[in-house]
Amino acid sequence: MMTLPGVPQVVIDRLPVYARTLAMLKSKGRQVISSQELGDELGVTPAQIRKDLSYFGRFGKQGRGYNVQRLGTELRRILGLEQEWTMVLVGVGNLGRAILSYRGFAPEGFKIVAAFDMHSEKIGTTVGGMKVHSVKSLPQYLKSSPADIGIIAVSAASAQDVANVLVDHGVKGILNYAPVALRVSEGTRLKNIEPVLALQSMTYYLKGVVP
Amino acid sequence: MMTLPGVPQVVIDRLPVYARTLAMLKSKGRQVISSQELGDELGVTPAQIRKDLSYFGRFGKQGRGYNVQRLGTELRRILGLEQEWTMVLVGVGNLGRAILSYRGFAPEGFKIVAAFDMHSEKIGTTVGGMKVHSVKSLPQYLKSSPADIGIIAVSAASAQDVANVLVDHGVKGILNYAPVALRVSEGTRLKNIEPVLALQSMTYYLKGVVP
DNA sequence: CCGTGTGAACAAATTCACAGCC
DNA sequence: GGCTGTGAATTTGTTCACACGG
Numbered sequence: 001m002m003t004l005p006g007v008p009q010v011v012i013d014r015l016p017v018y019a020r021t022l023a024m025l026k027s028k029g030r031q032v033i034s035s036q037e038l039g040d041e042l043g044v045t046p047a048q049i050r051k052d053l054s055y056f057g058r059f060g061k062q063g064r065g066y067n068v069q070r071l072g073t074e075l076r077r078i079l080g081l082e083q084e085w086t087m088v089l090v091g092v093g094n095l096g097r098a099i100l101s102y103r104g105f106a107p108e109g110f111k112i113v114a115a116f117d118m119h120s121e122k123i124g125t126t127v128g129g130m131k132v133h134s135v136k137s138l139p140q141y142l143k144s145s146p147a148d149i150g151i152i153a154v155s156a157a158s159a160q161d162v163a164n165v166l167v168d169h170g171v172k173g174i175l176n177y178a179p180v181a182l183r184v185s186e187g188t189r190l191k192n193i194e195p196v197l198a199l200q201s202m203t204y205y206l207k208g209v210v211p
Numbered sequence: 212m213m214t215l216p217g218v219p220q221v222v223i224d225r226l227p228v229y230a231r232t233l234a235m236l237k238s239k240g241r242q243v244i245s246s247q248e249l250g251d252e253l254g255v256t257p258a259q260i261r262k263d264l265s266y267f268g269r270f271g272k273q274g275r276g277y278n279v280q281r282l283g284t285e286l287r288r289i290l291g292l293e294q295e296w297t298m299v300l301v302g303v304g305n306l307g308r309a310i311l312s313y314r315g316f317a318p319e320g321f322k323i324v325a326a327f328d329m330h331s332e333k334i335g336t337t338v339g340g341m342k343v344h345s346v347k348s349l350p351q352y353l354k355s356s357p358a359d360i361g362i363i364a365v366s367a368a369s370a371q372d373v374a375n376v377l378v379d380h381g382v383k384g385i386l387n388y389a390p391v392a393l394r395v396s397e398g399t400r401l402k403n404i405e406p407v408l409a410l411q412s413m414t415y416y417l418k419g420v421v422p
Numbered sequence: 423c424c425g426t427g428t429g430a431a432c433a434a435a436t437t438c439a440c441a442g443c444c
Numbered sequence: 445g446g447c448t449g450t451g452a453a454t455t456t457g458t459t460c461a462c463a464c465g466g
Contacts, residue, residue: 008434016407016411035448047436051437062448064447079415085414101309148417149410149417172420173417175413179315183254189416191412196319199319199386200292203292204223206360206384245426261425270426271427272425272426
C-alpha cells in the first residue's frame with residue numbers, strides 16, 4: 001500500500017486505535033464486527049470508522065460487517081507495522097531510563113538499538129542492558145547504523161540541538177519527550193509526548209467544576 | 212475567568228503550549244513579542260494565535276505586540292494553573308514507578324498525593340517516598356480526601372475498572388497511560404498518553420520513504 | 423507604519439442519509 | 445433486513461484581509 005497523499009493526518013492517527021482494538025477483540029475470539037459495534041467500543045461514530053477505512057479500500061461485507069482478523073491485518077499493513085523499526089534514544093536521565101525499561105515498544109516492533117547521553121558520568125554505564133554512548137558519537141553511529149526513529153529525552157534546552165543532529169543524519173521520525181516545541185524540516189515526522197500539557201489543558205475544564 | 216462554552220477543544224489544547232513558550236521567553240529576558248514572532252517560534256500561523264487569544268479577551272497592543280509576562284500570567288489564569296491540583300496514581304509497576312519519580316509534574320503545580328496498586332506484593336512498600344495502598348482502599352481514600360485527577364498506569368485489562376472507580380468517587384479528570392480506549396461519563400475529562408500509538412501513526416509516513 | 427482583533431472567506435473534518443449488495 | 449461505502453450536507457476549524465488604535 002502506498003502512502004496516499006490525500007489522507008488527512010487525523011485519519012492516520014486513528015488507525016492505530018482501530019488496529020489495537022481489533023487485536024484485543026481477536027484475542028477474545030471475536031470474528032466479525034460492525035462499524036456500529038466498533039464505534040461503541042471506542043466512543044466514535046460508526047460513520048467515522050467507515051469513512052476512515054474508505055480512504056484505503058473496501059474491507060467490509062454489506063449486511064455483515066468486518067472480519068476482525070482481516071481488518072486488523074490490513075490496518076497493520078497500511079500503517080507499516082509488519083516490519084521492525086529501529087530507534088535511538090538520546091538522554092538517559094530519569095525519563096530516558098524509564099523509556100529504556102518500558103516494556104511496551106518491543107512487542108509492537110519498535111526496538112531501541114542504542115542510547116546516548118551528553119553527561120560524562122553516564123557515558124559508559126549500562127542502563128537496562130544497554131551501554132550508554134557519548135552524544136558526540138551519535139553522528140558517526142548513525143552513519144554506520146542508520147536508525148528510523150529518534151527518541152528525545154533530554155532537557156528542553158538541548159532538545160532542538162539533538163533534533164537537528166538526528167535529522168541531519170537520516171532519522172525520519174522523532175518521538176519527543178522534552179517539554180519544548182521542536183522545529184524539524186519538512187519530511188521529518190514529529191510526535192510529542194507531553195503529559196504536563198495534557199494536564200494543563202484538562203484543568204481548564206476542571207476549574208469550573210463545583211466540588 | 213469562566214469556562215466559556217464556545218471555545219473549541221483544539222484551542223484549549225494550544226494554550227498550554229503558548230504559556231510554556233512565554234515562560235521560556237520571559238526567562239530569557241524577552242519583554243514583548245508579536246503573534247508573528249511567537250508563531251515562528253512554535254511553527255503556527257500568527258493568525259491562529261491571535262484568533263485563539265481572541266476567545267478570551269484582548270491582551271495585545273496594536274503596533275507593538277504582547278507583553279510576555281502579562282500574556283503568560285493571563286493564560287495561566289485562564290487554564291486554571293494558579294492553583295495546585297491533586298492527583299492519585301493507580302498502578303505502581305514499571306510505568307507507575309517512573310511516573311512517581313518524574314520530576315516534571317510538581318513544578319507545574321500537579322501533585323501526586325497517593326499511590327495504589329492491586330498486587331499484594333506491592334502494597335505497603337514505599338516507592339519514591341510514597342507508600343503504596345491497596346486499590347481496594349481507593350474508594351474510601353477518595354471519600355475522605357477527594358482528588359482532582361486520577362493517573363491510570365495499570366494494565367489495559369484493568370484500566371476501565373479503575374477509571375470507573377475514580378469517576379464514581381469524584382475524580383473529574385483522568386490521565387490514562389494504559390493502552391486502551393477508556394469510556395468515561397460526560398463531564399469527566401480524559402487524556403491519553405500513548406507513545407506506541409504515536410509511533411504507529413508515524414510509520415505510515417516513514418514506510419514510503421526511500422532510504 | 424506596525425501589529426492586533428475580528429468578521430468574512432475558505433478549508434477541513436464529521437455526520438447524514440441512502441443506494442447497493444450480502 | 446442489515447450494514448457497508450460514499451457523495452452531499454453540515455459542522456468545525458483555519459486563514460485572510462483590513463479597520464482601527466498606538
